[in-house]
Amino acid sequence: MKLDGKVAIVTGASSGIGEAIAKQLANEGASLVLAARREEKLTDLASFITNQSNGKAIVVKTDVTKKEDMEQLVEQAKQEFGKVDIVVNNAGVMLLSFMKNDEVDQWSQMVDVNIKGVLYGIHAALPDMLKQESGHIINVSSVAGHEVFASSAVYSATKYAVRALSMGLEKELSKTGVRVTNISPGAVETELTHHITDEEVLNMFKDRASSMKALQADDIARAVVYAVTQPDYVNVNEVVVRPMQQ
Template identity: 40%
Template sequence: MKKLVVITGASSGFGKELAKQFSQDGYPLLLLARRVELLEEMNLPNTICKKVDVTNKLEFENAVRFAEEKYGKTDLIINNAGVMLLGNIENQNPQEWQQMLDVNLMGVMNGMQIVMGDMKEREGGTIINIASIAGVKPFGNHGAYCASKYGVVGLSEVARMELAPYNVRVMRICPGAVDTELLSHTTSDNIKEDYLKWKSATGVGAITPGDVARTIKFAYELPQGVNLREIQIADTKQDA
């Protein structure tokens, strides 16, 4: 059997597609999400599904150790769980800022810390963090979201530098606009409407979560000595 793959935020979007594609190729999986029933509906073989809030490090770590007892040490963790609450800095509810920073950034830090010690000892393993194009360039009404994703980019690069001597890979994936549940998280109807108008006007919409998942799986399955440090992947028509 292949080595254990851990995927957070696996109930929809990129995480769901990643789960399907890795499972199809025979990887044992630990799938984590708050909506565990959606994980179980996929009914994937050699898969453990756990209801986990990635901001709760103890809960997160307990799930990983449970899966490792059955399938061996984690060879790949994909820190994918995230929320996108778009809003203007001047008037957005600060609770939304905190939620994005907690899930998008602290959740990633928790995931990395849980596995990196074992990976260093084994001198192997891969950490893949899902950032965003909004983590490398700014967008209006994305203030706190950009802050969280810029944080993931910087965090990932620091971790890559620290783990490189131990042959552990850290990759960051920066998707552009892709149809997932993320936009539905936004509480401002005006911002959601403007976002959809922009997609319609530009024709952006060809890229799918499956395309992103295939790209991530390709990057992971390269030899351990090859590290695609950052991948920006977006619709060809997205000019921003």
């Protein structure tokens, strides 16, 4: 168990990639602090981890768009486990739409969750990591943070921002003992697409579905485990995981 004795916070842990990351970290012996708004789903996940993995878990209902919630998340992790070794800023929304359709509220939601949520996670966890001269911040971006496609302009902008934050933070922390990794998943079979309301985008997705086999959430979770289980002198800066074309 490569993460025995380590404490990890995972945001957006109620489903999809976050849930898979939490399970994989627990299998390596980590103690998990599960954060999301859907407390019932987190409770089910915590029970699974405690009963069927090598780790243990607590639940902290959290809205990543609220700075105070993220501060309280870290405090509860410290109260329960004494420290925080890993923070996975995974919570995100993908409300793809064509800009001409003027979904301003959805644009704002993506900025709040995808950018501010990451910033608040860094804000809450970094001071203690600097004091203990160790820690690992994982930011989940996207291949949409590497390239832009029709309907992804705002979503891609938020994910480019996550990559920029990761790169800048890694340079700032290079001599502190705190590591930073940016994970960029390609198309993953999760509920992210279920929240898209733009009919033009949904039709476009249907047309493209046959050309690609989507990744599974576990594929991304294994990339996270790879990054956080490297020796202390190894800093995996970026991992891009894409599905193979059919």
